[in-house]
Amino acid sequence: MKVTYNWLKEFLNIKISPKELAEKLTMAGLEVVSLEEAGRDFVFEIEITSNRPDWLSILGVAREIGAVTGEKLKAAVFKEPKIKAKEINPVKISILDKKDCSFYSARLICGVKVGPSPLWLKERLELLGCRSVNNIVDITNYILFELGHPLHAFDLDLLAGKEIVVRRAKAGEKMVTLDNQPRLLGNDILIIADKDRPQAIAGIMGGKDTEVTFKTRNILLESAVFNPVLVRRARQRLGLQSESAYRFERGVNLETAKAASLAAQELICNLASGKPCGYKCPSSPKISGAMINLEPAYVNRMLGTDIPALKIKKILSGLGFDLKMQSKNRLVVGVPGFRQDVKLPIDLAEEVARIYGYSEIAQTLPAIKPNVNIGGKRDIVPQIKNVLVGLGLHEAITYSLVDRDLLKKSGIKPDAQSVEILNPLSKEQEVLRPTLLPSLIRCLAYNLDQQQEYVNIFEIANVFSYGKGASGNPVSQGAIRPGSVDESLSLSIALCGMHSFLTRQGLIRDEVTILHLKGILEGLFNKLGIRDYDFRAQGERGVSIIVNQQEIGIMLNLNKKVLDAFDIKNKQVILAEINLGKISAFVNIDNKFSGLPKYPAITRDISFVVKGDISIKDLLTVITGKGLPLLRSAEVVDYYQGKQIPEGCKGLTVSCVYRADDRTLTEEEISLLHNSICSLLEERFSIKLR
Amino acid sequence: MDINLIQAQIEADLSNANSPQALEELRIKYLGRKGLIAELTGSIPALAAEQRGSFGKEVNALKNRLLNLLNEKEKSLAGDSLKPGNADVDIGMPGIAPELGTVHPITRIIGEISTVFNHMGFCVLEGPEVETEHNNFTGLNIPLEHPSRDAFDTFYLKNYTNFLLRSHTSPVQVRTMKKHKPPLAIVVPGRVYRPDAVDASHLFMFHQIEGFLVDENVRFSDLKGILSFFLKSVFSSDIKMRFRPHFFPFTEPSAEVDISCLICKGKGCSACGRKGWLEILGAGMIHPNVFKQVDYDPKKYTGFAFGMGIERIAMLKYGINDIRLFFENDLRFLKQF
Structure with missing residues (x-):
């Protein structure tokens, strides 16, 4: 909202410069976002928080300046003019529901000369960004800005039956508003109608049919209090914002409604030579301002201050509060009508703190009592991130909302389980993702486009799906879901391209394969203390990752269709996704130390050729099965296929480490065992030793 | 042959050797298959029976001493090799280490x-x-x-x-x-x-x-x-x-x-x-x-x-x-x- 320096000065003495004033307003909670010199005046643009409709006026801001600087407000007093009985024009007002409109007053002003506004009035409005229309409309706007209460002037002679009805619109009723837009109304919209039809949308905008024009002679000046929720709904339904709606939504008050009406009448009489010729106000609600008991000690306890009771009293009365009764430890504070935001003692404490100055309050450090039962558990997520970063991966963060096309492109069928957004602004906000993979594929494709040779990224984030309904079956599409949204933490890894690194032997270029991903996951599981894991090929589906006999995720090599969809050429993309919720039960990072071996280990290699279709895993299982307990580990240390090896076969070297806990093993013992392992392999898998 | 003389010669040679290459040449000169020590050892059978034992011991002592000296010299040369310009590694080459990832x-x-x-x-x-x-x-x-x-x-x-x-x-x-x-x-x-x-x-x-x-x-x-x-x-x-x-x-x-x-x-x-x-x-x-x-x-x-x-x-x-x-x-x- 905008206010001007000179206009403010009509309400009180200001002895500080506009710049200092801006600073003081900002520090009192009226953030001045810009201050501009305009002719002989200065325009302040202030951001007004939604709890302070009283600040949406020159008077309100002036009152605040008074509280801050100690200057007294010069409040104008308006008197109800006496109208001779024979001059009173008849007008009928009916309010159908008091809950929709708690107060409605109509002033009739006759014989007005509608014309252009005087220059000073035009200039004032223009400084505030308001276009001048004619003297009557300008005066209602002037009062709106000055006192904060929206008014509306109807052309009295155009109101059918000289009647005002405050009612809900009927379904299908229409009207054209002052901005020349036809509006379709409905039962949730409060309107001001005449005998026949709607003539204004209550609190938002008047109608074209009863607009004050240069032909107007007699006017009906409306000042009312409308239900803020109704104004808000109508504003949202019609997409129609106005200065008036802005204030009604935030809450106006009765006293100002009455004062504004009188002030406007006086100006109209002065500037447009009108004459009061009637005042109708069906009933005025009784208002009793709230009374709050306030202990100065409470204020100081909340703020950590030591502000004397007298100072507290002075601050509050400066803000317009009525300090009705006082004892040493207690104030009874009467809340003025324009401060509907103040309801509790804490609200008054804030008022004291604001004017006393937040910057005057000391900094203290509280004694914090940590609760080890809350969040005390070590979270595995930072550990996982550390391991993956140590293995060279880069963490990505992608949007949890995706467009359905991205899922389709990635080969994921949208189903009844996907969680859709009711009010997306664009396609990319349609669905809460059920998997991280599509986002990572897109991110990977983006990086390939940026000429990255090697992309190795991961993300840890929630994935979403609808939970099962009470019956245990997924709820059918379109129905209101009684269940809940399943939100579970997922880890996803994406690898692609040629990893090149320098060694003593020169540059090595290594194209990533699913085995690289397997290596990363093995490293991760080992670090997390997960012992029982396995990788099982599932054909088309890729490889399932098994922990403690349970599938906890998958690894896959992206198929050509998806690669094409993302325009990835001549490259393998390797992906994994793991449900972290499922593995967390098996994480054991508090493992016990096992003693260091006392006796030396001896290593024996087996080099052999075996048929290509025999799984290395099966070979190792047989080796370890036979070798236990002296065989401590059996690892593939070399692997080759090529010229020296018969076609359809592979050459392997397995390194076997033997050790006993209680003695040094002898050559004979090891040879016996090692040879028996070799024989078993020959027997079971027809290996040929080399 | 006078073992003491030989030893003095060896020590002089070693103190002049200032590179791993020079040291390697000395190793071949003294300890190679046709080196001085082999020559001395080869001369033992030709000696009188009563001389063989003591001469053999002296040659052995000389060989051990020589090995020690060579090792020491090698260590001191290795120490020098990190000096720029005096190394067989160009320290301007990139270091060799696995690449680290990053957290977001x-x-x-x-x-x-x-x-x-x-x-x-x-x-x-x-x-x-x-x-x-x-x-x-x-x-x-x-x-x-x-x-x-x-x-x-x-x-x-x-x-x-x-x-x-x-x-x-x-x-x-x-x-x-x-x-x-x-x-x-x-x-x-x-x-x-x-x-x-x-x-x-x-x-x-x-x-x-x-x-x-x-x-x-x-x-x-x-x-x-x-x-x-x-x-x-x-x-x-x-x-x-x-x-x-x-x-x-x-x-x-x-x-x-x-x-x-x-x-x-x-x-x-x-x-x-x-x-x-x-x-x-x-x-x-x-x-x-x-x-x-x-x-x-x-x-x-x-x-x-x-x-x-x-x-x-x-x-x-x-x-x-x-x-x-x-x-x-x-x-x-x-x-x-």
């Missing part, structure tokens, strides 16, 4: 902030991203159909009434207070969502970190003290902090907190809009209505809460000028952190 800058900032609060005794908690209308709004004293909601545009779920994507991390306050009794000292990082068109400073998803402390006798001055320590730890010990009155439905009194501009140090520049101050977080004393919703007695307990946008802090700290970079995940961006 957002994760890094969350870690940094959490650590500061951990040191002060706060615990880190997280909450769900799909929230109830109650936890996101009504439980936080944000009534239905009230202008205070306008600050929180929110994504709602289709076919799932009263559920939404949280528009701030504050619902975790409600969740935690429902479950636990004070004292509480918690920080909550996480993703939040607001319908917004994407541009250099707006996204529909971003991160916040929320903190709150509830106990008996928590004061506004404590909030100032904690935030001052926090901001100085994260930014710099010489920054200034200022509290400005503001309005949040869930706190009273409420404040917006500014820090002196990191670039101009408060003089006013383009980064801070000539104000000298940067708005950094929102804070305040938890509203008694929030306590009532979770059955805390507002007469007994008081508390404060604060919240801030992680992206904004990361942008200020790292000098990033486009918020979209955080979610584009360009490796050339990620690798800088």
Whole structure:
């Protein structure tokens, strides 16, 4: 909202410069976002928080300046003019529901000369960004800005039956508003109608049919209090914002409604030579301002201050509060009508703190009592991130909302389980993702486009799906879901391209394969203390990752269709996704130390050729099965296929480490065992030793 | 042959050898298959029987001594080889090591902030991203159909009434207070969502970190003290902090907190809009209505809460000028952190 320096000065003495004033307003909670010199005046643009409709006026801001600087407000007093009985024009007002409109007053002003506004009035409005229309409309706007209460002037002679009805619109009723837009109304919209039809949308905008024009002679000046929720709904339904709606939504008050009406009448009489010729106000609600008991000690306890009771009293009365009764430890504070935001003692404490100055309050450090039962558990997520970063991966963060096309492109069928957004602004906000993979594929494709040779990224984030309904079956599409949204933490890894690194032997270029991903996951599981894991090929589906006999995720090599969809050429993309919720039960990072071996280990290699279709895993299982307990580990240390090896076969070297806990093993013992392992392999898998 | 003479010769040769190559030549000269020691050993059978034993011992002693000398010299030469120009490795070559990955800058900032609060005794908690209308709004004293909601545009779920994507991390306050009794000292990082068109400073998803402390006798001055320590730890010990009155439905009194501009140090520049101050977080004393919703007695307990946008802090700290970079995940961006 905008206010001007000179206009403010009509309400009180200001002895500080506009710049200092801006600073003081900002520090009192009226953030001045810009201050501009305009002719002989200065325009302040202030951001007004939604709890302070009283600040949406020159008077309100002036009152605040008074509280801050100690200057007294010069409040104008308006008197109800006496109208001779024979001059009173008849007008009928009916309010159908008091809950929709708690107060409605109509002033009739006759014989007005509608014309252009005087220059000073035009200039004032223009400084505030308001276009001048004619003297009557300008005066209602002037009062709106000055006192904060929206008014509306109807052309009295155009109101059918000289009647005002405050009612809900009927379904299908229409009207054209002052901005020349036809509006379709409905039962949730409060309107001001005449005998026949709607003539204004209550609190938002008047109608074209009863607009004050240069032909107007007699006017009906409306000042009312409308239900803020109704104004808000109508504003949202019609997409129609106005200065008036802005204030009604935030809450106006009765006293100002009455004062504004009188002030406007006086100006109209002065500037447009009108004459009061009637005042109708069906009933005025009784208002009793709230009374709050306030202990100065409470204020100081909340703020950590030591502000004397007298100072507290002075601050509050400066803000317009009525300090009705006082004892040493207690104030009874009467809340003025324009401060509907103040309801509790804490609200008054804030008022004291604001004017006393937040910057005057000391900094203290509280004694914090940590609760080890809350969040005390070590979270595995930072550990996982550390391991993956140590293995060279880069963490990505992608949007949890995706467009359905991205899922389709990635080969994921949208189903009844996907969680859709009711009010997306664009396609990319349609669905809460059920998997991280599509986002990572897109991110990977983006990086390939940026000429990255090697992309190795991961993300840890929630994935979403609808939970099962009470019956245990997924709820059918379109129905209101009684269940809940399943939100579970997922880890996803994406690898692609040629990893090149320098060694003593020169540059090595290594194209990533699913085995690289397997290596990363093995490293991760080992670090997390997960012992029982396995990788099982599932054909088309890729490889399932098994922990403690349970599938906890998958690894896959992206198929050509998806690669094409993302325009990835001549490259393998390797992906994994793991449900972290499922593995967390098996994480054991508090493992016990096992003693260091006392006796030396001896290593024996087996080099052999075996048929290509025999799984290395099966070979190792047989080796370890036979070798236990002296065989401590059996690892593939070399692997080759090529010229020296018969076609359809592979050459392997397995390194076997033997050790006993209680003695040094002898050559004979090891040879016996090692040879028996070799024989078993020959027997079971027809290996040929080399 | 006089062993002593030979030994003197060896010592002289060795002291002149100044490179591994020279040393290797000496090794061949003395210890090679046709070297001096082999020659001496070969001459033993030709000696008189009574001389063989003592000469053999002398040759052996000479050989051992020679080996020792060669080893020592080798070590001292190896020591020299790190001197530039005197090495067989060009130290200008790249070092050989596995490549390290990176955590996302957002994760890094969350870690940094959490650590500061951990040191002060706060615990880190997280909450769900799909929230109830109650936890996101009504439980936080944000009534239905009230202008205070306008600050929180929110994504709602289709076919799932009263559920939404949280528009701030504050619902975790409600969740935690429902479950636990004070004292509480918690920080909550996480993703939040607001319908917004994407541009250099707006996204529909971003991160916040929320903190709150509830106990008996928590004061506004404590909030100032904690935030001052926090901001100085994260930014710099010489920054200034200022509290400005503001309005949040869930706190009273409420404040917006500014820090002196990191670039101009408060003089006013383009980064801070000539104000000298940067708005950094929102804070305040938890509203008694929030306590009532979770059955805390507002007469007994008081508390404060604060919240801030992680992206904004990361942008200020790292000098990033486009918020979209955080979610584009360009490796050339990620690798800088």
